Amino acid sequence: MELMSRGAALPQKKKLISKKTMSILEVLCVILVAIFLFLPIFWIVITAFKPESEVYTTSLFFQATLDNFKTVFGSAFDLGKYYTNSIIVVLFTLIITIPVSVLASYSLSRFQMRGKQVFMFAILATQFIPLVVNVIPFFIMFRNWGIIDTTLALIIVNLGHTIPYAIWLTKGFIDRIPVDMEEAATIDGANRLQVLWHILLPLAKPGIITATVFCFVITWNEFMFALVLTQQDAVTLPVALSFFNGEKGVLWNQMAAAGIVFVLPTVVFMLLVRKQFILGMTSGGVK
């Protein structure tokens, strides 16, 4: 017995060493991944605080300044206007998308209906079709109606994108909520709408939050519709970034400053609902 254990000790020591080198290697790889993912973000942040004289160097030591932020919000660039546009588009898109999709997913989840599967598949299938195909008829329609370059146009187009996603996400969540409580409430004399409001909504809240954040992010970052359908008045933030291509070349420090202010809300929201978001995305997909 003793002999055996002594014999086994030697290779174990070897194994221990290789285990140590493995874990060092792993830590190195993790650091490499972190650098790859966060160096670009770090660099954008740094650039936003650089004075113009330092932008076109790779120096790390400079007098940090808030001038870039002041400039982009100043009258020459007027980031505030584009910010307002983006907020209007996102706000109205969400105000319409979320209630409409929650009602629809409740109906699709709880009731038998003919053609339900076809409907669900159809709204998924529309998402396979490249968005350009959607934009062409809208562009022509809006031109005829005279609403090109308005936030209204952007809201309409965005709805076609967000409602299908929101239905898929919230339906997956509602499917997993047991019906017992709703049945009990119905027996107690609550009507359908009361059940929906008082019982289902609180339970479905994580799903609704996930859908809201997801729709927020895709609408906030939406680029193609805004590029095609706006020119000046209704330009939203992603397209506004291209306005930093001036005669003197690209004003990177100002673009970085505008970029940071632009992405701040999505980053904050994503961090807040991260767990639910990943859960919602993966379980919705795997099922």
Next chain:
Amino acid sequence: MKKKLFKYWLLAPAFIFICGTTLYPLMRSFWISLHDWDLKESAEMGPFIGFDNYIRAFSDSQFWNSVWITIIFTASTVILTLTLSIIVALLLSKDKKYLSYLRVVLIIPFALSPALVGFSWRFMLNPDYGLFDKIIGFLIPPLADVVWLGSSTTAMIALVSVVVWIWLPFMSLMFISGLMGMPREVFEAAQMDGATRLQTLFHITLPMLKPIILIASILMTMFTLKAFDPIVTLTQGGPGDSTEVLNFFIYKTGFRFFDMGYSSALGYILALITIVFVIIYMRRLVKGDEWN
């Protein structure tokens, strides 16, 4: 009777919105694709020409060039993103404190606007003062003088790197949640049986990840075929037409040359390609084929 209609009342608003904002425009653009329509010449739709726009695509060398570029771009992006994100997930899914912090901030790159990322890449690849350009030049001196957005191959590499960067965190998080949901007993049993790390990886971990790998491939292929913002902000399809993927080619045909009929037809061809891909993947998913 009222009760019976209730479910339809709930569904009605969504149905109306989807018809108005998705189905109608899709049918409308299909109708447009059957017409010859140059918006520069007339605001009215031109003559009906049947499937001529689709036939035209097949003899259009620019279209084929674009198809070829799309295949290269999509294949390399999907394969790279999936491979890297599985590796990242394997690295980050361990039970360690510092890794859990990293998992929290991993979502940040995904929340950034792809347009901003595209612009930033252009800044960082600048041959005179770009950070990436300097780092690559320092690590691999022979590449110091490369103008990244100046030649076809390097511009494509730059474009792929942007899209990989954008999707890597999200895909990694999908795999991480899959890996962390796996029962521990299986791995313990494998260790008891003396399986090496590589054996465990190839015979246990990857087969168990298969459903997520398939879903991730479907999503990633779809997202890559739909990629638009990084192309506009980073390369504009250039130099020449070397990074002009189909999605961008359609945009250019429609909104730079205003050839509405042809652009719509191209859009439907791209939609068809996407759907074929999705069906191939879906069948694998349903049948549960061997994943190689």
